[in-house]
Amino acid sequence: MQIVKREGTSVKQLIIIRLIAIIAAVIVSGVFIVFLGYDPVKVYSNMISGALGSRIRFRSTLLEMVPLVITSLGILVAFKMKFWNIGGEGQILMGAFAATYIALFVDWIPKYLVLPVMFIVGFLAGGIWGLIPAFFKAKFGANETIMTLMLNYIAVQWITYLQYGPWRDPELKGFAKIANFPDHALLPKVMGIHIGFYISLILVAVLTWFLRKTKRGFEIAVVGESVSTARYAGMDISRIIMSTMLLSGGLCGITGVVQAAGVTKTLTMNVSSGYGFTAVITTYLSGLSAPRVLVVSFLFAILLQGGSYIQSALQIPQAAAEVLQGMILFCALGSEFFTRYKVRFARKNSVSSEVKQS
Amino acid sequence: MIPFLKNAIISGTPLLFAILGAMYNEKAGNLNLGVEGMMLMGAAAGFQVALLTKNPVLALLAAMVFGALGALIYAFLTVTLRANQSVTGLALTIFGTGLSRFWGQRLMGTILPDAFIRHFRPISMPFLSRIPVIGPVLSVFLEQDLFVYLSYLAVILSGIYLYHTRYGLNLRAVGENTAAADASGINVTLYKYVHILIGGALCGLGGAYLSLVYVPSWQDNITSGRGWIAIALVIFTSWNPYRAFWGAFLFGGLDIVGFRIQTLNLPIAINQHFLKMLPYLATILVIIIGAIRKSTGHMPPKDLGNPYFREER
Numbered sequence: 088m089q090i091v092k093r094e095g096t097s098v099k100q101l102i103i104i105r106l107i108a109i110i111a112a113v114i115v116s117g118v119f120i121v122f123l124g125y126d127p128v129k130v131y132s133n134m135i136s137g138a139l140g141s142r143i144r145f146r147s148t149l150l151e152m153v154p155l156v157i158t159s160l161g162i163l164v165a166f167k168m169k170f171w172n173i174g175g176e177g178q179i180l181m182g183a184f185a186a187t188y189i190a191l192f193v194d195w196i197p198k199y200l201v202l203p204v205m206f207i208v209g210f211l212a213g214g215i216w217g218l219i220p221a222f223f224k225a226k227f228g229a230n231e232t233i234m235t236l237m238l239n240y241i242a243v244q245w246i247t248y249l250q251y252g253p254w255r256d257p258e259l260k261g262f263a264k265i266a267n268f269p270d271h272a273l274l275p276k277v278m279g280i281h282i283g284f285y286i287s288l289i290l291v292a293v294l295t296w297f298l299r300k301t302k303r304g305f306e307i308a309v310v311g312e313s314v315s316t317a318r319y320a321g322m323d324i325s326r327i328i329m330s331t332m333l334l335s336g337g338l339c340g341i342t343g344v345v346q347a348a349g350v351t352k353t354l355t356m357n358v359s360s361g362y363g364f365t366a367v368i369t370t371y372l373s374g375l376s377a378p379r380v381l382v383v384s385f386l387f388a389i390l391l392q393g394g395s396y397i398q399s400a401l402q403i404p405q406a407a408a409e410v411l412q413g414m415i416l417f418c419a420l421g422s423e424f425f426t427r428y429k430v431r432f433a434r435k436n437s438v439s440s441e442v443k444q445s
Numbered sequence: 446m447i448p449f450l451k452n453a454i455i456s457g458t459p460l461l462f463a464i465l466g467a468m469y470n471e472k473a474g475n476l477n478l479g480v481e482g483m484m485l486m487g488a489a490a491g492f493q494v495a496l497l498t499k500n501p502v503l504a505l506l507a508a509m510v511f512g513a514l515g516a517l518i519y520a521f522l523t524v525t526l527r528a529n530q531s532v533t534g535l536a537l538t539i540f541g542t543g544l545s546r547f548w549g550q551r552l553m554g555t556i557l558p559d560a561f562i563r564h565f566r567p568i569s570m571p572f573l574s575r576i577p578v579i580g581p582v583l584s585v586f587l588e589q590d591l592f593v594y595l596s597y598l599a600v601i602l603s604g605i606y607l608y609h610t611r612y613g614l615n616l617r618a619v620g621e622n623t624a625a626a627d628a629s630g631i632n633v634t635l636y637k638y639v640h641i642l643i644g645g646a647l648c649g650l651g652g653a654y655l656s657l658v659y660v661p662s663w664q665d666n667i668t669s670g671r672g673w674i675a676i677a678l679v680i681f682t683s684w685n686p687y688r689a690f691w692g693a694f695l696f697g698g699l700d701i702v703g704f705r706i707q708t709l710n711l712p713i714a715i716n717q718h719f720l721k722m723l724p725y726l727a728t729i730l731v732i733i734i735g736a737i738r739k740s741t742g743h744m745p746p747k748d749l750g751n752p753y754f755r756e757e758r
Contacts, residue, residue: 227733230680240670244725245718368536404546409546412540413544424528
């Protein structure tokens with residue numbers, strides 16, 4: 088057996104390899120489902136009908152897709168720079184926290200300005216939460232993966248503190264919950280779907296343009312490819328790292344605003360519920376391309392929505408969807424190998440090996 | 446103070462196993478971010494087997510096997526298929542968390558029977574009570590349960606293995622300069638696989654300490670970030686198993702200092718949620734200090750995180 092580097096991979100080959108990876112993930116997970124004593128065909132078909140089977144279900148799937156798209160865009164700009172931001176959860180929570188402060192405790196802003204201000208402060212709060220690790224990474228080269236993750240736990244404690252302490256709704260006795268947003272702080276709906284959905288589509292277009300057409304987008308890619316090249320080209324690397332993480336965390340913060348003002352209608356821990364981590368997968372699977380984030384997020388929304396459906400329909404724990412996500416990511420990671428290398432089972436005297444030897 | 450320090454050892458034990466596990470990965474040149482996932486897999490497997498068999502040895506074995514299974518996925522993807530180490534580690538954490546939550550759903554709220562917990566009562570070393578003055582101090586370390594003693598054993602064996610055996614020397618060579626190790630005839634792939642698996646088994650044990658002894662009932666996400674703290678502590682303790690012990694002790698103390706402060710009736714009340722932030726804040730501090738110190742000789746293995754492919758040398 089011989090492993091040879093590919094000279095270049097055609098789009099067709101890439102698509103085939105990716106498809107094989109997805110099919111492999113479905114099969115491996117199918118074996119897992121059988122092992123648990125369920126019928127995989129039934130589970131998969133239930134997942135699909137649970138996510139797409141009716142107008143209402145389809146709408147919930149689209150709603151599930153919104154946080155994935157926006158968070159993935161945030162993670163994407165960081166990953167482009169090879170900055171492994173896995174602090175999406177914390178950045179989402181901090182964005183929602185800042186927006187909640189505006190929605191519940193600031194009354195001097197005219198009502199029609201409340202939502203725009205919520206988006207701005209949400210962006211800034213998430214951005215600052217992303218800026219902290221970026222600062223230490225840029226100044227001292229501190230490991231960003233662990234810092235961004237630790238900030239998640241700190242954000243969780245902060246929100247819990249608010250929920251059980253100063254922000255607890257006094258009108259609800261015996262139940263620790265933050266008060267619901269007033270109507271003017273909730274996202275309006277267009278065609279049955281809150282405007283966060285349309286915002287996410289616009290953000291995809293803007294980010295695509297930003298990464299492909301602007302100087303700053305180009306600089307991010309260069310820093311990601313090679314820090315020394317970037318330095319040689321005279322780029323201010325610290326500034327690029329910090330401003331990109333402000334954007335990355337800020338986008339995650341926007342997710343927090345959208346979820347709080349569009350779905351949970353107040354600040355709760357459910358505002359994030361794992362999107363920060365799922366977005367890592369969707370971003371990676373999209374191959375760091377903003378338009379493809381849309382496609383992958385839709386597929387993952389089906390997976391998440393289907394996962395919660397089979398919990399009620401077949402009493403299979405929702406975490407099965409998480410296991411499936413892990414499997415898909417494993418298969419995708421493994422398939423990368425075949426996009427870069429060819430495995431040849433060459434016979435000793437075959438022409439190709441002779442040519443190679445000469 | 447003595448009871449507090451004793452508890453610091455206990456709450457540091459899962460960390461200690463995880464630090465050692467992550468350290469073996471990194472000595473082999475692989476940065477494995479899947480520690481949290483492997484701990485959770487070990488925690489769930491150990492707990493399930495403990496419930497079924499009530500046999501502590503089998504429970505620990507199951508935890509090690511499942512931790513190592515997680516590590517095997519990681520090793521296959523990063524060593525054989527040369528996948529990105531950071532992303533693969535993350536995938537392992539997502540997978541392990543999902544698997545333990547999925548499996549844990551049916552264990553939720555179950556408490557281990559006394560017949561099992563009995564095996565992990567603190568055992569005092571017989572000579573302790575006869576030593577004046579330092580007897581109580583030693584009892585911090587030597588009046589613990591068997592699982593804790595196992596962690597001491599892991600530290601000592603790791604120290605001997607890494608610094609006093611040929612295999613340990615070879616392993617360090619793989620992490621420091623993979624190409625040179627390969628050229629000198631060391632089977633790099635085998636070394637990486639074996640030590641990533643050992644690391645996974647240790648992480649599994651760390652998780653099992655939480656579910657079997659520390660808690661000992663099943664909770665969702667029972668590790669609550671300890672795997673990540675461990676990865677940071679590997680840097681803090683400069684890839685040294687003996688320092689790992691003290692690092693785990695210190696952070697074990699930080700983890701429980703919140704409860705301690707609440708019982709002290711201090712004039713100013715510090716909210717419990719802020720106290721719970723302490724280990725995470727300290728970890729960030731540790732990472733930053735570690736990064737600043739990097740220039741002064743506390744270096745990670747030189748080939749850490751670099752994928753190795755002989756044909757591309």
